[in-house]
Amino acid sequence: MSKKIYISGKITGLSEKVAKKQFADAHTQLKGMYPGCETVNPMEINHDHDQSWLNFMKQDIKAMMDCNAIFMLKNWQESKGAIVEYTLAKGLGYEIIHQA
Numbered sequence: 001m002s003k004k005i006y007i008s009g010k011i012t013g014l015s016e017k018v019a020k021k022q023f024a025d026a027h028t029q030l031k032g033m034y035p036g037c038e039t040v041n042p043m044e045i046n047h048d049h050d051q052s053w054l055n056f057m058k059q060d061i062k063a064m065m066d067c068n069a070i071f072m073l074k075n076w077q078e079s080k081g082a083i084v085e086y087t088l089a090k091g092l093g094y095e096i097i098h099q100a
Contacts, residue, residue, distance in 0.1 A: 008081075009074070009082050027039045068094060
């Protein structure tokens with residue numbers, strides 16, 4: 001099975017520009033580490049809803065469920081959402097990759 005990696009990290013509290021860059025950089029880093037892998041970037045998910053934190057999380061977790069690994073950005077522990085994603089991934093036995 002090919003690697004499909006969900007990228008998880010802090011978004012709330014960052015400017016959209018900064019958040020988009022850190023997730024895009026993670027995508028590039030993962031492509032270098034795992035050639036041929038597919039990445040899921042929550043900054044690119046179509047969030048067509050009321051823009052509440054809960055609804056962002058629902059969409060992101062749905063996308064994460066199609067993955068078999070999770071990549072934790074350096075700042076993930078500063079994010080309530082990333083902590084939820086990490087806890088779920090750990091409980092489900094996903095491969096967990098930490099950004100160096």
